[in-house]
Amino acid sequence: MNTFDNQHIWHPYAKIPNELPTYLVESAKGVYLTLEGGKRVIDGMSSWWSAIHGYNHPVLNKAIETQLGKMSHVMFGGLTHQPAIELTKTLLRITPDNLTKVFFTDSGSVSVEVALKMALQYWHNKHQANKQKFITIRGGYHGDTFGAMSVCDPDNGMHHLFSGVLPQHFFVKSPSIVFMDEALADLEVVLKQSANSIAVMILEPVIQNAGGMRTYNPQYLLKAKALCEQYHVLFILDEIATGFGRTGQLFALEHANVKPDILCLGKALTGGYMTLAATLTTDDVSGVIGTLMHGPTFMANPLACAVANASIELLLNSPWRSNIANIEKILKTELLPLQKHAQVKDVRILGAIGVVELVDEIDIEKTQNYLIENGIWLRPYGKLLYTMPPFTITDDELSVITNAIKTISKLTPLHF
Structure with missing residues (x-):
């Protein structure tokens, strides 16, 4: 965590100093963010749902x-x-x-x-x-x-x-x-x-x-x-x-x-x-x-x-409909079975949106630490663990996200 940032910069929906860690991004390309120290994580949030083509795209x-x-x-x-x-x-x-x-x-x-x-x-x-x-x-x-x-x-x-x-x-x-x-x-x-x-x-x-x-x-x-x-x-x-x-x-x-x-x-x-x-x-x-x-x-x-x-x-000019249909198919295949787990209240999938609503409030800091360690950036809130990935994400990259969501969703707060 950057000490100056934590003491002086106000981040969205946060206080100063921030109670949660903020991760310094050094660069971004494709669906990956490169954090301070060289750690690469898949951005499953598309920078709050906006970076649909990923980062550093030559055309843009x-x-x-x-x-x-x-x-x-x-x-x-x-x-x-x-x-x-x-x-x-x-x-x-x-x-x-x-x-x-x-x-x-x-x-x-x-x-x-x-x-x-x-x-x-x-x-x-x-x-x-x-x-x-x-x-x-x-x-x-x-x-x-x-x-x-x-x-x-x-x-x-x-x-x-x-x-x-x-x-x-x-x-x-x-x-x-x-x-x-x-x-x-x-x-x-x-x-x-x-x-x-x-x-x-x-x-x-x-x-x-x-x-x-x-x-x-x-x-x-x-x-x-x-x-x-x-x-x-x-x-x-x-x-x-x-x-x-x-x-x-x-x-x-x-x-x-x-x-x-x-x-x-x-x-x-x-x-x-x-x-x-x-x-x-x-x-x-x-x-x-x-x-x-x-x-x-x-x-x-x-x-x-x-x-x-x-x-x-x-x-x-891209095959965006088929790309999103494929993302939706993978999200449904991977996440809908979570509905049977005791810690999961609901699973909602629409297009390139995958949402798992848990029964209990999410421990944001522990969850984000786990995600970062496993090469993923998500921004859960309340009881919601969700992804809105870039449309350019590959099947394997999306599976990294869904596997992490599945693991977290099956854990009780006491055993995180």
């Missing part, structure tokens, strides 16, 4: 190097550039055809902030300024900024400290926790009673990620969207974690062919190279809004747009 490196020779950044207010134009064309081509406008932001959380602001400004300009509330399903996670925090799970999320200052919104039963019909009935009751004050519904399609890694029936999306249309509520899908192939479809919304009014993208948008996100919407929403009062300094950064263009092209 070249895209940034080429753009760097032209300009690294230019303000987007009053100016534009070709990487942003090309990225917009691509995003509109590969997302639902009702989405025609793109607003670029710096991060996924800010993409959600912009989406929520779009909804509020839309209804304000339609002379329904009373529609200021949001509705979402329980168990969700949408980011760490204030608007995003306000639609994260209010009881089991990580933002309870701020509950006293966050706006109070509507939370309905999640189809990942109760039966779909029960969840839809709860949604309809709230919409019927309060739609005149609700601007928008926001949810993660098919799988709720950081809020608990729980999957649900894709048909909920279609029926929830229909209810929102019936009660005049806009519909946001947060695909920051699920976009660009992670669930086995290019976007998770394709599992139900649902068309949102607003779509949030991020994480794998640049292949994990740089921070960039996007909020897409329709002619109707953008036309009613007019001028959107938001403008990040590094909006549509040319380096980020250039590498995003290269990453998407690299993905679409």
Whole structure:
């Protein structure tokens, strides 16, 4: 552990000094991180689900190097550039055809902030300024900024400290926790009673990620969207974690062919190279809004747009569907049998996502030490031990991860 780092640098969801060890990464290539001292570990997290092509990819490196020779950044207010134009064309081509406008932001959380602001400004300009509330399903996670925090799970999320200052919104039963019909009935009751004050519904399609890694029936999306249309509520899908192939479809919304009014993208948008996100919407929403009062300094950064263009092209020109189907097959073969073990509560597999929910809280430090010793980097939390590997991982490399997960899942906390 680096002493200076531990005493002075704040890491995500940690204190200073950090109670858990932080491992110094010296370099990264393919699916491997090389740690201080030369230890190589397979990154089973894709750097929080973003590095879908692995690290140090020559195509993505070249895209940034080429753009760097032209300009690294230019303000987007009053100016534009070709990487942003090309990225917009691509995003509109590969997302639902009702989405025609793109607003670029710096991060996924800010993409959600912009989406929520779009909804509020839309209804304000339609002379329904009373529609200021949001509705979402329980168990969700949408980011760490204030608007995003306000639609994260209010009881089991990580933002309870701020509950006293966050706006109070509507939370309905999640189809990942109760039966779909029960969840839809709860949604309809709230919409019927309060739609005149609700601007928008926001949810993660098919799988709720950081809020608990729980999957649900894709048909909920279609029926929830229909209810929102019936009660005049806009519909946001947060695909920051699920976009660009992670669930086995290019976007998770394709599992139900649902068309949102607003779509949030991020994480794998640049292949994990740089921070960039996007909020897409329709002619109707953008036309009613007019001028959107938001403008990040590094909006549509040319380096980020250039590498995003290269990453998407690299993905679409690869056999990504078969690669992810193969990852899913291995994850199911290796991990689903764990359901019979006493220490395992549930196993959930979707595309290139493998989740083992244990009965007891995970000892994070002991678990990570074991994983590092065995050449693996994972980031377990709570009772969840999971992997979201790069799409370029080999069968043998994936088996190293699943074997470690199997070993850990069969151990009791007392015998770790």
